[in-house]
Amino acid sequence: MGILQDKHVLVTGVTLDTSIAYAVADIARQEGANVVISAAGRALRLATKVARRLDPDIPVIELDVTDETHLAGLPAALEPHFGDRLDGVVHSIAFAHPERALGGNFLSTQWDDVATALHVSAYSLKSLTMAARPMLGRGSSVVGLTFDAQVSWPSYDWMGVAKSALESTSRYLARYLGPDGIRSNIVAAGPIDTIAKQAIPGANSFNDIWAERAPLGWDAKDAKPAARAVVALLSDWFPATTGEMIHVDGGLHSTGA
Numbered sequence: 001m002g003i004l005q006d007k008h009v010l011v012t013g014v015t016l017d018t019s020i021a022y023a024v025a026d027i028a029r030q031e032g033a034n035v036v037i038s039a040a041g042r043a044l045r046l047a048t049k050v051a052r053r054l055d056p057d058i059p060v061i062e063l064d065v066t067d068e069t070h071l072a073g074l075p076a077a078l079e080p081h082f083g084d085r086l087d088g089v090v091h092s093i094a095f096a097h098p099e100r101a102l103g104g105n106f107l108s109t110q111w112d113d114v115a116t117a118l119h120v121s122a123y124s125l126k127s128l129t130m131a132a133r134p135m136l137g138r139g140s141s142v143v144g145l146t147f148d149a150q151v152s153w154p155s156y157d158w159m160g161v162a163k164s165a166l167e168s169t170s171r172y173l174a175r176y177l178g179p180d181g182i183r184s185n186i187v188a189a190g191p192i193d194t195i196a197k198q199a200i201p202g203a204n205s206f207n208d209i210w211a212e213r214a215p216l217g218w219d220a221k222d223a224k225p226a227a228r229a230v231v232a233l234l235s236d237w238f239p240a241t242t243g244e245m246i247h248v249d250g251g252l253h254s255t256g257a
């Protein structure tokens with residue numbers, strides 16, 4: 001029996017098989033979960049295609065976290081697969097304009113681009129959780145993904161600010177939903193070679209930083225360590241943990257230089 005046996009889990013943010021969310025969906029299923037995948041916009045077609053590799057029958061629904069109609073329709077979209085119970089929500093979503101909000105233009109980025117980054121990458125943790133709220137109950141778990149925003153990084157710019165907001169949003173969700181037995185946690189992953197990472201000009205320097213400094217070493221081609229931590233946080237093995245951020249970064253965060 002797996003650690004997510006018979007749990008109902010929504011995994012957002014699948015585009016390709018390199019997506020961290022794809023590895024989460026894969027491992028969650030191996031651990032016994034029933035998984036629904038969601039994707040947005042142009043990613044929907046690609047997600048539907050790669051999801052078939054996991055299971056030809058895996059449900060894939062459309063969910064753009066900035067679309068109020070999609071959010072309002074989430075329980076109805078999940079109902080045929082899960083009934084009225086959702087045990088886990090994985091938020092694996094981020095976007096900022098690559099040229100205007102990332103890559104060294106921090107000082108000249110305009111509010112519109114900052115607002116987009118914050119809306120899609122941080123506020124959406126709250127809107128997604130509240131869209132799912134009618135189906136969440138005691139023991140349900142929400143997990144998001146960050147690139148540790150307690151410090152600044154080269155090129156990461158306004159996504160770093162958005163990740164700080166995401167990390168803080170998770171702590172407030174933990175505060176407000178804890179009394180109902182719903183947990184909210186974040187996994188801070190090291191660099192993984194996905195589409196989102198490739199969109200950050202200069203992000204390959206992260207791989208060099210990790211190669212030099214991570215005590216355990218780091219494989220940027222392998223999303224499984226981060227995905228396993230997400231699955232663990234979805235499970236009943238972290239029943240008293242909320243508002244937490246767990247680093248899955250080969251230990252880099254613990255080093256000073």
Ligand SMILES: NC(=O)c1ccc[n+]([C@@H]2O[C@H](COP(=O)([O-])OP(=O)(O)OC[C@H]3O[C@@H](n4cnc5c(N)ncnc54)[C@H](O)[C@@H]3O)[C@@H](O)[C@H]2O)c1
Pocket residue numbers: 012013014015016018019020021039040043063064065066091092093094095120145146147148188189190191192193194195196197
């Ligand atoms: N790749 C890394 O190095 C790394 C490291 C730490 C954290 N993360 C975080 O992991 C998460 C997943 O990213 P990834 O690296 O797997 O890349 P990815 O490109 O595979 O996934 C990002 C997903 O966000 C989705 N998305 C963008 N706008 C959306 C919207 N409006 N509504 C719904 N979905 C939307 C995209 O469709 C895509 O599926 C992100 O939060 C990212 O910041 C990534």
